[in-house]
Amino acid sequence: MDMERGIRIAIASGKGGTGKTTLSVNLAAWLRVQAGREVVLADLDVEEPNSGLFLEGRLTDRREVFRRIPRWNKDTCILSGECAAVCMYNAIAFTGSSVMVFPELCHGCYACSDLCPSGSLPMVEDRIGEITAYGVELEDGNEFMRVEGRLDIGREMATPMIQETIGYTTGLAGPEQMILFDAPPGTSCPMMEAAKHADLVLLVAEPTLFGRHDLSLAVETLRVLEKEVAVVINKDRPGETIIDDYCSKEHVPIAGRIPHLTEAARQYSKGSLLFGKVPQVDRALKEVAGFLEGRIFKTSPA
Numbered sequence: 001m002d003m004e005r006g007i008r009i010a011i012a013s014g015k016g017g018t019g020k021t022t023l024s025v026n027l028a029a030w031l032r033v034q035a036g037r038e039v040v041l042a043d044l045d046v047e048e049p050n051s052g053l054f055l056e057g058r059l060t061d062r063r064e065v066f067r068r069i070p071r072w073n074k075d076t077c078i079l080s081g082e083c084a085a086v087c088m089y090n091a092i093a094f095t096g097s098s099v100m101v102f103p104e105l106c107h108g109c110y111a112c113s114d115l116c117p118s119g120s121l122p123m124v125e126d127r128i129g130e131i132t133a134y135g136v137e138l139e140d141g142n143e144f145m146r147v148e149g150r151l152d153i154g155r156e157m158a159t160p161m162i163q164e165t166i167g168y169t170t171g172l173a174g175p176e177q178m179i180l181f182d183a184p185p186g187t188s189c190p191m192m193e194a195a196k197h198a199d200l201v202l203l204v205a206e207p208t209l210f211g212r213h214d215l216s217l218a219v220e221t222l223r224v225l226e227k228e229v230a231v232v233i234n235k236d237r238p239g240e241t242i243i244d245d246y247c248s249k250e251h252v253p254i255a256g257r258i259p260h261l262t263e264a265a266r267q268y269s270k271g272s273l274l275f276g277k278v279p280q281v282d283r284a285l286k287e288v289a290g291f292l293e294g295r296i297f298k299t300s301p302a
């Protein structure tokens with residue numbers, strides 16, 4: 001781990017709805033209040049960021065996110081077809097009488113723009129979303145920062161948006177700060193992008209057959225990245241060992257267990273933090289934090 005840039009933990013899951021954001025927001029609050037950590041929570045679920053539902057905050061910054069794409073100038077184009085030929089991503093179509101740019105496929109490599117013989121494809125700014133930052137004040141007066149990346153509706157640029165949000169967050173955080181990435185669900189590029197920047201990935205899983213299946217996909221995906229992975233079991237029930245058995249077989253450590261509780265569901269449905277309200281959840285958060293202390297914090301300069 002690069003000790004100069006602080007600690008980064010990604011909280012992910014093989015699919016949505018497993019309690020990933022619940023763990024993210026409550027662990028951030030626990031670490032701030034109980035461990036005295038300087039915490040930044042970055043919501044990287046950019047297509048549907050919802051950590052703000054549980055954490056009200058004071059807006060401290062807002063900035064638009066752009067990338068650059070080519071824009072065709074039909075008045076100067078000499079219809080050479082060169083642009084479509086050089087684009088490796090099939091983001092340009094040449095019909096013989098016109099040029100069409102497909103922004104969602106464009107990787108912004110500038111090749112078409114640089115090689116156009118008549119300068120008819122200038123690169124222009126294209127807004128994809130925005131990043132907002134909030135100071136979140138907890139009931140005891142402690143505060144931490146929450147950053148949120150949000151794609152504009154209809155845009156399919158999750159990975160670039162995540163990259164921008166991570167860049168913004170890490171630019172703010174000093175070596176004394178701990179960053180929690182609330183990663184997008186699933187096992188595709190957006191989740192990989194979030195995990196790539198983390199020192200350790202906590203995978204949240206429910207003890208069901210589907211939960212084990214999704215967990216196994218996520219573990220296999222993260223092994224490609226050679227990331228340290230641990231599991232947090234959500235809605236844990238006594239005697240239900242399906243996730244334990246999988247983790248034992250695959251040598252994946254269990255960082256903690258959040259019990260299946262009616263009171264937790266009630267607080268969740270109100271959009272409340274569970275931390276400080278449900279003692280069994282507090283104990284689970286302490287267990288997860290203790291695991292992190294053992295794996296990462298003890299090597300920290302803090």
Ligand code: SF4
Nearest residue numbers: 077078080081083116
């Ligand atoms: S490379 Fe330039 S000149 Fe040739 S078709 Fe494309 S836009 Fe037109």
Ligand code: SF4
Nearest residue numbers: 087106107109110112
């Ligand atoms: S900038 Fe690169 S990826 Fe985008 S259309 Fe041009 S050649 Fe294709």
